Amino acid sequence: MAEAVIPNAVRERMDAWMRQGLKHFIDGKFVDSANGETFSVPNPATGQELTRCALGGKEEIDLAATAAARAFKTWGRMAPAERGKLLRRWAQLMIEHKDELNYLECMDVGRPIREGIAGYVERMAHNITFFADLAEKYYDEAFVLPGYTFYTNRQPVGVAGLITPWNMPQMLSTWKIGPALAAGNTVILKPAELTPVGCTRLAELAREAGIPDGVFNVVHGFGPDSAGAYLTMHPDVKLISFTGETTTGKVIMAAGAPTLKRVSFELGGKGNNIIFADADLEKALDVTMRAAFYNQGEVCLAGSRIFVEQPLYDQFLEALLARVKALRPGDPLDMNTTLGPVIAQEHFDRVMGFIDRAKAQGVQCLTGGGRAEGLPAPFDGGYFIAPTVFAAPDPSVEIVQEEVFGPVVSVTPFTDDEWVLDIINAGRYGLSSVVQGKDISRLHRMAQRLQSGNVWINSWFVRDLRVPFGGMKESGIGREGGMHSLDFYTELQTIGIPTA
Ligand code: ADP
Numbered sequence: 194m195a196e197a198v199i200p201n202a203v204r205e206r207m208d209a210w211m212r213q214g215l216k217h218f219i220d221g222k223f224v225d226s227a228n229g230e231t232f233s234v235p236n237p238a239t240g241q242e243l244t245r246c247a248l249g250g251k252e253e254i255d256l257a258a259t260a261a262a263r264a265f266k267t268w269g270r271m272a273p274a275e276r277g278k279l280l281r282r283w284a285q286l287m288i289e290h291k292d293e294l295n296y297l298e299c300m301d302v303g304r305p306i307r308e309g310i311a312g313y314v315e316r317m318a319h320n321i322t323f324f325a326d327l328a329e330k331y332y333d334e335a336f337v338l339p340g341y342t343f344y345t346n347r348q349p350v351g352v353a354g355l356i357t358p359w360n361m362p363q364m365l366s367t368w369k370i371g372p373a374l375a376a377g378n379t380v381i382l383k384p385a386e387l388t389p390v391g392c393t394r395l396a397e398l399a400r401e402a403g404i405p406d407g408v409f410n411v412v413h414g415f416g417p418d419s420a421g422a423y424l425t426m427h428p429d430v431k432l433i434s435f436t437g438e439t440t441t442g443k444v445i446m447a448a449g450a451p452t453l454k455r456v457s458f459e460l461g462g463k464g465n466n467i468i469f470a471d472a473d474l475e476k477a478l479d480v481t482m483r484a485a486f487y488n489q490g491e492v493c494l495a496g497s498r499i500f501v502e503q504p505l506y507d508q509f510l511e512a513l514l515a516r517v518k519a520l521r522p523g524d525p526l527d528m529n530t531t532l533g534p535v536i537a538q539e540h541f542d543r544v545m546g547f548i549d550r551a552k553a554q555g556v557q558c559l560t561g562g563g564r565a566e567g568l569p570a571p572f573d574g575g576y577f578i579a580p581t582v583f584a585a586p587d588p589s590v591e592i593v594q595e596e597v598f599g600p601v602v603s604v605t606p607f608t609d610d611e612w613v614l615d616i617i618n619a620g621r622y623g624l625s626s627v628v629q630g631k632d633i634s635r636l637h638r639m640a641q642r643l644q645s646g647n648v649w650i651n652s653w654f655v656r657d658l659r660v661p662f663g664g665m666k667e668s669g670i671g672r673e674g675g676m677h678s679l680d681f682y683t684e685l686q687t688i689g690i691p692t693a
Pocket of ligand 1 (some may be wrong): 356358359360383384385386414415416418419421422423425435436439441442444445480485600
């Protein structure tokens, strides 16, 4: 079954490619680290080494920054249509190499291929073409007074540092690369150390597309005292767009302060899923399952705490448990697999820590609560956690308050909308919420009072690239999407001239 989805020839070619090890992409060349250091990249589905990757540090960031600053002098002054031609060629190559990119993402992250083939690479390519188009179409403003005229001019900012996480490496990287490059900046991408594979292949395709040397660079490495930290401190790097943990965001903000870098942060969250008693049960379950278990719950938007209005609670919980028990962990390349492994041993231990502490606190675990057992070799060595549901009538417990980032949900009954609002709005996160039901006024009333950057009614994770996206409170700073992205990736200048 797995072979039918990703052709064998593609798998063999990409396996051989991974065996060569991954290099940095600096100034149009694939290079090892100056000191020759590398690190091991795990395959989350088996626990075995997937490949090795060059480990970058200060020297590689310096080289990339020098190249990107030089390339900016021409890239930043090219007409948007000229940049657009190259960017569209790159996006086209992504589509042409769709099987490869899906396969690499599957190996990197462990996400089930059935989720990957559902338009993932197409959306990545769209992240590039959408912003290439937008950069060609936006216009400046003029303010014409008697005897004096002002007009605005958008300048690209310069070298952009993009730091991305491991949960959707190619999607979240292209989401930043698209607007950064289309607006005329040059880029240094620092992919997450757990998932450097797909973005390295994207760099090869960038070169094939003719993106000029130095315009797009990839430097691999860790965060603290490594490529990530040096990127955030480099004086030639003018902005940082970061997606990752809230604690990391705070460190990056401090590191960028001495050079006053502009930042855009998409940080942690504790996604809410509020289900009113009049909700259509089957539809609410469909939304809930996707919101909770897509990408094995490793999504900052995951609707991992579920609040169900009391009259529906028992019926909802029973139906939810039936659906959760039907999830199938296993080989991510198998189309029948509906739940992948979590990313690495360390993260496995972290998620298990949340589960164990919840149990120790007396929170009732209704299903799951441990390693997914019974998988055949080599997947018995993977980081599979059984999908887990807790009944949590008391929402003050850790499992309801903290971001778990795994296949774990809590379900809490409620009778009073104000009570739910108070619990949610008292939290430190404010990224995403789902509200489900039929009473239109009540749905909007709830949505408009939630301190969540994104609220989806009777749906989850529907994205349109024009729409602002981002978090409130400790879930982020700034909004990306459409013109909001271009606002971040450009400096808005005002020019005035007497006309009398
Ligand atoms: P996650 O748990 O999703 O990996 P992190 O915030 O730890 O979240 O990592 C997201 C990205 O941030 C990764 O690319 C990581 O290497 C990078 N990173 C982590 N710490 C730092 C840091 N101090 N400075 C710059 N980048 C960092």
